Amino acid sequence: MALGTYVLSRANHNAKAAFLQRLDALAINRDGRKWWNKTAPTNEQQSPWYNATRSVNIEISAYAALALLENNLVGDALPVLNWLMDQRNAFGGFVGSQDTVVGLQALLMFAERFSSQGNNVQIGFQYGEGAETILNVNAENSLALQSVEVSLRLV
Amino acid sequence: MELSATRNLAVGYQRLLYYRHENGAFSAFGLSAKQSSTWLTAYVARSLRQAAPYVQVDEHVLQSALAYLASVQSPGGGYEERGDIFEQFDDGGISLTAFVTLAMMENVVRQ
Numbered sequence: 001m002a003l004g005t006y007v008l009s010r011a012n013h014n015a016k017a018a019f020l021q022r023l024d025a026l027a028i029n030r031d032g033r034k035w036w037n038k039t040a041p042t043n044e045q046q047s048p049w050y051n052a053t054r055s056v057n058i059e060i061s062a063y064a065a066l067a068l069l070e071n072n073l074v075g076d077a078l079p080v081l082n083w084l085m086d087q088r089n090a091f092g093g094f095v096g097s098q099d100t101v102v103g104l105q106a107l108l109m110f111a112e113r114f115s116s117q118g119n120n121v122q123i124g125f126q127y128g129e130g131a132e133t134i135l136n137v138n139a140e141n142s143l144a145l146q147s148v149e150v151s152l153r154l155v
Numbered sequence: 156m157e158l159s160a161t162r163n164l165a166v167g168y169q170r171l172l173y174y175r176h177e178n179g180a181f182s183a184f185g186l187s188a189k190q191s192s193t194w195l196t197a198y199v200a201r202s203l204r205q206a207a208p209y210v211q212v213d214e215h216v217l218q219s220a221l222a223y224l225a226s227v228q229s230p231g232g233g234y235e236e237r238g239d240i241f242e243q244f245d246d247g248g249i250s251l252t253a254f255v256t257l258a259m260m261e262n263v264v265r266q
Contacts, residue, residue, distance in 0.1 A: 001246065004253040010260060038245075 001026070002036060002063035009070040020071065023064055033086065034079035036060040055095040058087055062099070062106040069109045081110050115142055165210045171199065172216070178226075179219025182238050192238030193227060194251055196220050197258035204262050221262055224255055 005019040027034050038056050061080055068077035084094075084103055093100040121137040125148065133148045174181050180191030181199045200220045203212050228234060233252040 001249065003250040003257075007253040007257045007260070010257065 002060045002067060006063045006067040006070060009067045016067075016071070020067065020073075023067065024076075027064070029079070032079055033083040034061075035083040036064055054087075055099045058084065058094050058099040059102050062102040065106040066102075066109060069106070069113050072113070074110070074113050077110060081107065115139060161209050164206055168203075168206065168210055168212065171203075175216065179216075179221075179223040180238075181220065184239070190238040191223065193224065193234050193236050194254065195238065196224055197251075197255045200224065200258040201261055217262065221259065224258065228255075 001019075001023055005016065005023050008016040008019055023036075026036060028037055036057060038053060038060060061084060065077045065080040065084065068074075068080065084106060087094055087103070089095075094103045120139075123135045123137065125133045125135075127150060135146050135148070137146075171181075174183070174186075176182065176186065176191050178191060180193075180196040182190065182192045183195055200217060203217050203220075206212055207217075224234070227237060233248050234255045235248055236251060
């Protein structure tokens with residue numbers, strides 16, 4: 001379903017809108033994360049094959065993210081990307097080689113779409129008595145970490 | 156870094172050819188496998204097209220893989236796995252058909 005939606009989007013087929021809608025109805029939303037679950041029977045969750053299910057879910061969600069990005073729905077893809085980021089292991093991969101390929105492809109495409117949008121975001125923090133910091137995030141510095149030290153007395 | 160990546164790519168390409176069947180298709184366990192895998196053949200066709208800008212890829216290998224895929228298309232337009240099962244989507248061939256279509260689409264060489 002997710003893979004099908006991605007391919008229809010790539011081909012710009014006129015069924016893609018209906019597929020995107022159906023796909024969205026199947027998603028799980030929680031804590032600002034969005035993903036797709038191919039449910040394993042509960043008695044299998046302890047089995048060694050449980051990881052294989054997790055791997056499939058990563059692939060499904062990654063293809064769904066690719067489909068959304070293909071349609072320039074960057075904002076809709078963000079919760080899916082957040083979920084995918086949570087699934088990465090300590091080495092930067094996911095569960096297996098195949099889900100890692102598709103997962104990285106989705107993350108990469110997001111980076112491409114996001115940085116090419118000419119985003120210009122201004123973030124303001126207000127804390128304590130009238131203290132304020134404004135951070136600017138734009139195409140030039142979107143990959144750089146910006147940090148602000150907040151005086152200890154406020155914490 | 157770039158050098159070792161292209162070297163790995165070239166070595167991987169050579170190794171891949173060992174898994175190529177006479178009919179142009181591929182399977183996971185070499186020629187001892189009785190059946191060619193639809194999914195894997197599509198996967199190879201996608202990967203080789205992506206690799207082609209970086210290493211020398213025999214166009215005949217690609218075209219025969221695509222020809223094999225075209226030859227196993229069912230009358231309804233879909234694809235079924237004939238070899239070892241590789242994908243686990245378990246959705247009656249929808250994903251497989253989409254995947255093969257993707258392999259075909261990506262192999263339309265832009266003039």
